Structure formats: structure tokens, C-alpha cells
Amino acid sequence: MIWESLFSIVFLLFFFLVNLSFAERKILILATTTSVENSGLLEYLLPYFEKKTGIKVKVIARGTGAAIEMGKRGDADVVFVHAKELEIKAVKEGYFVNRKEVCYNDFIIVGPKSDPAKVRISKSVISAFKKIANTKALFVSRGDNSGTHFKELKIWNLVGINPKGESWYLEAGQGMEKTLFMANEKDAYTLTDRGTWLAVRDRLKYLTILFEGDPLLYNQYSVMVVNPKKHPHGNYKEAMKFINWITSTEGQKLIGSFRDKFGNQLFIPNAE
Amino acid sequence: MEFLIEAFKKALFLIINLDREFLEIISLSLKVSISALIIASIFGIPLGAFLGMKKFPGRNVVIVFLNTGMGLPPVVVGLFLYMLFSRSGPLGFLYLLYTPTAMIIAQFVLAFPIVTALSQASITKVDPIIKLTAKTLGATPFQVALTIIKEARYGILAGVIAGLGRVMAEVGAILIVGGNIAGYTRVMTTTIALETDKGNFELALALGIILLTISFLINTTLYFIQKKGVPANIT
Numbered sequence: 001m002i003w004e005s006l007f008s009i010v011f012l013l014f015f016f017l018v019n020l021s022f023a024e025r026k027i028l029i030l031a032t033t034t035s036v037e038n039s040g041l042l043e044y045l046l047p048y049f050e051k052k053t054g055i056k057v058k059v060i061a062r063g064t065g066a067a068i069e070m071g072k073r074g075d076a077d078v079v080f081v082h083a084k085e086l087e088i089k090a091v092k093e094g095y096f097v098n099r100k101e102v103c104y105n106d107f108i109i110v111g112p113k114s115d116p117a118k119v120r121i122s123k124s125v126i127s128a129f130k131k132i133a134n135t136k137a138l139f140v141s142r143g144d145n146s147g148t149h150f151k152e153l154k155i156w157n158l159v160g161i162n163p164k165g166e167s168w169y170l171e172a173g174q175g176m177e178k179t180l181f182m183a184n185e186k187d188a189y190t191l192t193d194r195g196t197w198l199a200v201r202d203r204l205k206y207l208t209i210l211f212e213g214d215p216l217l218y219n220q221y222s223v224m225v226v227n228p229k230k231h232p233h234g235n236y237k238e239a240m241k242f243i244n245w246i247t248s249t250e251g252q253k254l255i256g257s258f259r260d261k262f263g264n265q266l267f268i269p270n271a272e
Numbered sequence: 273m274e275f276l277i278e279a280f281k282k283a284l285f286l287i288i289n290l291d292r293e294f295l296e297i298i299s300l301s302l303k304v305s306i307s308a309l310i311i312a313s314i315f316g317i318p319l320g321a322f323l324g325m326k327k328f329p330g331r332n333v334v335i336v337f338l339n340t341g342m343g344l345p346p347v348v349v350g351l352f353l354y355m356l357f358s359r360s361g362p363l364g365f366l367y368l369l370y371t372p373t374a375m376i377i378a379q380f381v382l383a384f385p386i387v388t389a390l391s392q393a394s395i396t397k398v399d400p401i402i403k404l405t406a407k408t409l410g411a412t413p414f415q416v417a418l419t420i421i422k423e424a425r426y427g428i429l430a431g432v433i434a435g436l437g438r439v440m441a442e443v444g445a446i447l448i449v450g451g452n453i454a455g456y457t458r459v460m461t462t463t464i465a466l467e468t469d470k471g472n473f474e475l476a477l478a479l480g481i482i483l484l485t486i487s488f489l490i491n492t493t494l495y496f497i498q499k500k501g502v503p504a505n506i507t
Contacts (some may be wrong), residue, residue, distance in 0.1 A: 062469055066469050066471045072471075144470060165455065173462070174464040178451075182370060185358060185370065188368065206359070
């Protein structure tokens with residue numbers, strides 16, 4: 001008995017020490033979406049923030065739905081996501097505070113160059129989606145509760161079609177890049193954020209942009225902080241510093257100057 | 273702690289109210305894994321037997337390769353098969369990518385070295401007296417081989433069980449080649465990964481419990497088959 005308890009104490013002590021050696025500096029956990037992470041924006045921005053404030057930021061990339069869930073559980077301190085309705089709902093429920101809009105880009109419909117559903121000559125994104133459904137052309141959905149997935153479901157909802165379970169509607173349940181690869185392999189249509197498309201399009205030789213520019217395809221990114229009343233052990237102060245910085249003139253300027261490896265501007269700053 | 277208990281409660285509730293979608297996911301999981309295992313056994317056991325009984329140049333090399341294959345990272349298998357089956361790949365014309373067939377192939381690749389290597393090991397261990405006795409009793413080489421395989425059947429079964437454990441628990445390879453398409457290539461492990469990512473812990477947990485229960489049932493059955501053989505080996 002004594003040996004057992006002694007063993008468990010030593011065991012726990014060991015992990016405590018290991019943990020200490022990693023926790024020298026304050027670490028802010030930022031939950032974000034795969035589209036932000038894959039674009040390389042944070043890799044570009046964070047060194048400036050870390051240098052200025054001495055706060056280390058750990059980025060965890062999931063779909064928007066999952067990132068918000070992480071914040072709700074207190075597994076993240078701040079979230080950087082793109083699903084306005086969902087964000088406002090989570091703020092109303094008291095899980096987050098200080099929601100601020102940061103930057104935007106847009107969604108586009110990509111698909112096979114042959115364009116069997118004639119999406120290319122659509123007047124609106126709604127009519128484009130309608131054509132895809134009417135011709136039963138293959139469509140790959142993220143299917144992972146991400147911001148892009150929510151946007152897509154919202155459009156289907158406006159079209160008045162529930163595609164779930166249709167043979168032409170494939171729910172990938174994966175990130176944007178893998179969904180694009182799947183569309184590329186299957187000659188299918190999909191809705192993507194422009195950033196991810198630009199980042200991987202050199203590997204998507206069967207796909208092309210078929211529709212863009214509808215106001216409905218506007219893609220707003222925002223940040224919000226986990227409510228310290230819900231999770232008092234979180235890094236509220238550091239999280240606020242991050243939000244204030246990214247919406248400051250300096251942060252906004254940096255976002256505007258960020259270019260991907262092909263020289264494209266992926267995000268347009270619009271913090272108030 | 274409360275968080276865990278709540279999650280378990282909700283998971284059990286979900287298990288009781290399983291809907292058709294999840295039954296289909298479970299049945300696809302079993303179909304893919306068991307097909308892969310059967311094919312791996314059909315090829316693996318005879319090859320293992322051959323390696324266990326015959327000495328030939330290069331035999332050790334083959335065995336080392338098989339043993340290495342037992343530790344193949346599933347994502348590497350997935351990646352390789354993806355490149356093979358992609359439209360830009362050499363076998364793209366077969367249109368196998370993102371199909372259950374591709375998943376079976378991936379799991380076959382993972383199970384085959386395990387079944388083969390463990391069959392080989394258990395056949396090598398069979399007492400040489402048995403071979404001699406069979407020969408003296410006038411058995412043809414084929415009959416001798418059968419006798420030895422029969423003698424090693426419980427060790428071979430252990431290999432098959434290990435192979436099953438490998439494929440049932442696997443997610444890396446089938447996620448890549450299957451694509452986790454709802455209602456088509458979505459299986460238990462890929463659903464668990466997806467639901468965990470989405471933050472639906474209860475649902476993921478429910479599927480985890482079901483997966484473990486199925487493994488438990490299969491292993492119980494196999495254990496009792498195997499146990500029957502123990503006294504025979506001792507006497």
C-alpha cells in the first residue's frame with residue numbers, strides 16, 4: 001500500500017515537473033479554422049505579436065464549429081472564426097465576450113472545367129446551387145460544421161433544397177484542402193474560401209473557378225474571447241491583448257500586407 | 273469529473289437510440305475490416321506456412337520485410353495507395369479512390385504482414401516430430417503440410433486476431449483513401465475522428481463504446497475457439 005501510494009506520488013510529480021518545464025512563459029491558446037491556419041496568415045502575424053507582448057500563442061486549427069466548442073469548454077482562450085450567426089449565438093449564451101470583426105475575403109464555387117451544370121453563367125449563387133441540384137452534378141460538401149459548411153448549408157436553405165442523402169451530394173467530413181482534392185478527383189463542384197483555393201490550386205488541375213462575386217459569398221472573420229466568468233483559469237488578459245492588437249492599426253496593416261507564396265492578398269482588414 | 277460522467281451518460285443514451293445512419297456506419301466498418309481480414313488470411317496463411325516449412329535463399333529477407341510490415345504506419349499506406357489510385361496516378365483509370373474497395377485494399381495491406389508473419393512464426397514452432405511422424409505414416413508432402421498447419425492452427429488464429437485488432441482500430445489509411453464520405457465510405461473510426469473534431473464528444477464516445485464492444489465480442493468468440501486447443505498442445 002505504502003509503495004503504491006509512493007509510486008503514484010512520484011509518478012504525478014514527474015508529470016508536474018515535465019509540465020513546469022513547458023510552462024515557463026504565458027501561453028495563449030488560439031482556436032481557429034483550417035482556412036486561416038492553412039493560409040499561413042498566423043505564421044506571418046504571430047511573431048510580431050509575440051515580439052511586442054512576450055505572449056506565446058499556440059494555434060489549434062479546427063472547423064469553426066469545433067473551434068467555438070473548444071472555447072465553450074475552456075480548452076482555448078480566444079477564437080478566430082468565420083460564422084457570424086454562430087458567433088453571435090455563442091456570445092448571447094454567455095460563452096464569449098468582446099467579439100470583434102477582423103478581416104474578410106470571399107467564398108467561390110469551383111468545379112470541373114467542363115461545367116456540366118452550367119454554373120459559369122449563373123446570375124446568383126442561389127441559381128448556381130439550383131443548377132447543380134437540378135442536373136444532379138456531383139457536389140462535395142465539407143460536412144464538418146465548419147464556417148464554410150455553415151455558409152453552404154445557408155445557401156441550400158435559401159435555395160429551398162435539402163441535399164443531405166442525395167446520391168450527388170457527398171459529405172466529406174474533412175478540411176477544405178481535402179475536400180478540394182476530393183472534388184478534383186471526382187469532377188465535382190464545391191464551395192471554398194478563396195484563400196484555401198489559391199493556396200492549393202496548383203495541385204487541382206481538373207478544377208477551375210466557376211462562380212464568384214455574389215454578396216452572399218462574403219466571408220467575415222472575427223475574434224472573440226472566452227468569457228472569464230465561465231472559465232476563470234483561462235488567459236483572459238492575454239486574450240484581450242491579442243484582440244486589441246489584431247484590431248489595432250498595426251495588426252490591421254499587417255493583415256493587409258500579408259501575401260501568400262504566389263503573391264495573392266488573401267485577407268482584407270476591416271476592423272472598426 | 274462531472275464532464276466525463278455527463279458525457280458517458282449521454283453516450284449510453286445515444287447507444288440505446290441508435291438510428292439507421294449509425295447502424296449503416298457500423299455495418300460498413302465490419303464489412304470493410306472483415307473482408308480485408310479474410311483476403312489477408314487467404315493469402316497470408318499459405319504464404320506463412322510456406323515460409324515456415326521451406327528453407328530457400330532470401331527467406332530471412334522476406335521474413336524481415338514481413339516483420340517490418342507489421343509496423344507499417346497506416347497513414348503511409350494510405351498516402352501510397354492514394355497516389356496509386358489518384359486520377360493522376362498509375363491506377364487512376366480504375367476509379368478506386370474514395371470507394372469502400374480502396375479501403376479494403378488499404379486494410380488488406382495492413383493486415384497481411386501480421387497474419388503472414390504470425391502464421392510463419394507459429395508454424396516454425398511446430399514440433400519436428402509431428403512432421404516426421406506424418407512422413408513415417410506415409411503422408412504425401414501436401415498431407416504433411418496440412419498436418420503441420422492443423423497443429424499450428426491456434427497460433428495462426430492468434431495472428432488473425434491480431435490482424436483484426438489492427439484493422440478495426442485503424443483510421444489513418446481509410447480516412448485518406450476512403451475520404452470519410454457520409455453514407456458511402458464513412459466507418460466507425462472515421463466518424464469518431466470527425467465527431468471529436470466537431471466537438472460532439474458524446475456521439476464520438478458512444479461510437480467508441482460500440483466499437484470496443486464489437487471487438488470484445490469477436491475476441492471472446494475467438495478466445496474460446498483458441499482455448500480449446502491448449503490442452504491438445506500440452507498433452
